[in-house]
Amino acid sequence: MPRSITEQIKLAKQENRMALMTHVVMGYPSLEDTRQRVLLMVQAGVDIIELQLPFSDPLADGPIITVANQTAVKNGVTIKQCMDLATELSSQVEIPLQWVGYYNTVFNYGIEKFIKDSRRAGIQAFTFPDLPIDEEPYEHFFELASLAGIPVIQLVSLITPVERLKEINKLAHSYIYCVARFGVTGTDSKMSDEIVSYLQKVRKYVTVPLAVGFGISQPQHIRDLRDSADVVVVGSALLNLSLPELKDQIQTLCAAL
Amino acid sequence: MSKELFFKTQYEPDENGHFGEFGGRYVPELLMPVLIELEQAYKKAIQDESFLADIKKVFKNFVGRPTPLHYANNLSDELGGARIYLKNEGQAHTGAHKINHCVGQALLAKRMGKKRIIAETGAGQHGIAAATVAAKFGFSCTVHMGAVDAKRQAPNVFWMQQLGAEVKIVEHGTKTLKDAVTSALQDWIGDPAESYYLLGSALGPHPYPMMVRDFQSIIGIEVSEQIQEYIGENKKPDYLVACVGGGSNAIGLFNAFLDDPEVHMIGVEAGGRDVTKPGEHATRLANNSKVGVIDGYKSYFLQDDQGNVESTHSISAGLDYAGIGPEHAYLHSVGRVEYTSVSDEEARAAFTKLSRSEGIIPALESAHAVAHALKLAPELSSDKNIVVNISGRGDKDLFIVNEKLNAKINN
Numbered sequence A: 001m002p003r004s005i006t007e008q009i010k011l012a013k014q015e016n017r018m019a020l021m022t023h024v025v026m027g028y029p030s031l032e033d034t035r036q037r038v039l040l041m042v043q044a045g046v047d048i049i050e051l052q053l054p055f056s057d058p059l060a061d062g063p064i065i066t067v068a069n070q071t072a073v074k075n076g077v078t079i080k081q082c083m084d085l086a087t088e089l090s091s092q093v094e095i096p097l098q099w100v101g102y103y104n105t106v107f108n109y110g111i112e113k114f115i116k117d118s119r120r121a122g123i124q125a126f127t128f129p130d131l132p133i134d135e136e137p138y139e140h141f142f143e144l145a146s147l148a149g150i151p152v153i154q155l156v157s158l159i160t161p162v163e164r165l166k167e168i169n170k171l172a173h174s175y176i177y178c179v180a181r182f183g184v185t186g187t188d189s190k191m192s193d194e195i196v197s198y199l200q201k202v203r204k205y206v207t208v209p210l211a212v213g214f215g216i217s218q219p220q221h222i223r224d225l226r227d228s229a230d231v232v233v234v235g236s237a238l239l240n241l242s243l244p245e246l247k248d249q250i251q252t253l254c255a256a257l
Numbered sequence B: 001m002s003k004e005l006f007f008k009t010q011y012e013p014d015e016n017g018h019f020g021e022f023g024g025r026y027v028p029e030l031l032m033p034v035l036i037e038l039e040q041a042y043k044k045a046i047q048d049e050s051f052l053a054d055i056k057k058v059f060k061n062f063v064g065r066p067t068p069l070h071y072a073n074n075l076s077d078e079l080g081g082a083r084i085y086l087k088n089e090g091q092a093h094t095g096a097h098k099i100n101h102c103v104g105q106a107l108l109a110k111r112m113g114k115k116r117i118i119a120e121t122g123a124g125q126h127g128i129a130a131a132t133v134a135a136k137f138g139f140s141c142t143v144h145m146g147a148v149d150a151k152r153q154a155p156n157v158f159w160m161q162q163l164g165a166e167v168k169i170v171e172h173g174t175k176t177l178k179d180a181v182t183s184a185l186q187d188w189i190g191d192p193a194e195s196y197y198l199l200g201s202a203l204g205p206h207p208y209p210m211m212v213r214d215f216q217s218i219i220g221i222e223v224s225e226q227i228q229e230y231i232g233e234n235k236k237p238d239y240l241v242a243c244v245g246g247g248s249n250a251i252g253l254f255n256a257f258l259d260d261p262e263v264h265m266i267g268v269e270a271g272g273r274d275v276t277k278p279g280e281h282a283t284r285l286a287n288n289s290k291v292g293v294i295d296g297y298k299s300y301f302l303q304d305d306q307g308n309v310e311s312t313h314s315i316s317a318g319l320d321y322a323g324i325g326p327e328h329a330y331l332h333s334v335g336r337v338e339y340t341s342v343s344d345e346e347a348r349a350a351f352t353k354l355s356r357s358e359g360i361i362p363a364l365e366s367a368h369a370v371a372h373a374l375k376l377a378p379e380l381s382s383d384k385n386i387v388v389n390i391s392g393r394g395d396k397d398l399f400i401v402n403e404k405l406n407a408k409i410n411n
């Protein structure tokens, strides 16, 4: 059974390191590949894995993840299949697995059924970047999920004003995800110069651990974040590696934590 | 007294941009502060009389407004029913109504101190209009366009480039409007401080549906004045008919009349080749598609059983889109506006009919509205009148119409 995210971050803390979160797109290039990839990531020492539910129009993602999503959609991957695979993986791993995706997937599946089935599949958290706090009074998704014991992860960005940071923090559970640069997910840009001062600003208003993502691909990126983040997130940079390359790369990244 | 731009109706959204259950701002956190800034800038601008004065000046001197409202006597006589009037947005500069919301948004972007305009385009009409206002008001401009659309609307790609815009061809997904929208949003997420996203229809996250509607409302305001010359002082039209892609030209015609219950309104969607087959049409409301949350707003979208956006088809690129503006979804749900569809075939026939009987070559999008009017007019008595929005002129469709007509001859 997977641990909760909070417990996992605590474990990393006890080992005096940041936690590493990685990412897969469910069903890209196939569900079987996703299964092997997740198990290999666990073996290689990852702390948390984001399982992305494929969606046709992933507007917060860059070209690499967009193509992966659209390929999985084209292959006919269903949310039910994703639930089944998550159930199987949860029975085999101890680290937390969480969903990331787009809100329409939940809305279409049925909010309550989605939460219930995810809970049964052992999912430890949800991240839906296109559901900002402002829509919660209309959707009640955070409320229903937290009643079922699944935290919804909040995101903040480089341009989130202080007042908004405080509001977002009120709804935060497990960790807050800081989008560490302008733009969508991808590997091409260098880490933003503003990042350290930004993270210091965020820390003042945030009472849960901080995860930093978007654009992290190198061990040096991770070392740069040592004093300011609790969790580092690596996504696009791993997506198209072969399984042996993936293992090497994760071990390299882990050594930098 | 006719209305002034920025008037309110009983169908306004709430403070978060929700029209009933539709609309809202379902966007990543990176865009929220930007959208809030935009909303505040817009609210401030419409309080400022000089903003309205600037818009009116540009509408008159640059766009060539008011566009004519013309009595289609030949067509009306031939059909033998209601009298048909044509609001000819094809005579606006750049050849379609799209210039209205481009002027409004460019003047707003100027006030906000932005440097670059980002736009998406399907047919290329909005891209041309965006590139035009960028040239006129001193912005650099990036237009995102799906590879399939760029191919079928090649002349518009050329003209956008002539106007100084960079055309970014989108090669992923279905390579049509929906991928262009996603790509444009991604571009904006990457450069929120310097750039202004100039959205091309009455859709997307709040405040766009409201803002685009407000700028387009000039169409209905003009009609309410112009129609009096034909039907008498203070008289209202009986029917308004407009095509609905995202919904900008239709809401632009309808808005000034929404609070007049005696005015019937009909939005015409693209029936494509077959409204019963997924991927063969773009009828969202007339065909009961599902409510979803896509591209930053909640509305009706053509989706598969997993909630993925379905591909669409229409002979007209401007109507070839899986979603529809949230105010239309709302007006549909409360029964204020009726939505129907016409097929590719009917639109093509109406295109030829209007050209021959009235000397007006409509855009294929607008030909959908004409096609419905051709069905409606004979059912009504001659004391009734119908205003049809000719949202654009047909020049851009030369190659499509020609190719299809040729194929037909060859068969």
Ligand SMILES: Cc1ncc(COP(=O)(O)O)c(C=O)c1O
Pocket: B096, B097, B098, B122, B123, B124, B125, B126, B200, B201, B202, B243, B244, B245, B246, B247, B248, B249, B250, B317, B318, B319, B363, B365, B366, B391, B392, B393
């Ligand atoms: C001439 C014309 N009419 C109509 C449309 C459809 O858009 P909307 O529904 O926003 O008016 C377009 C879109 O490109 C267009 O070019």
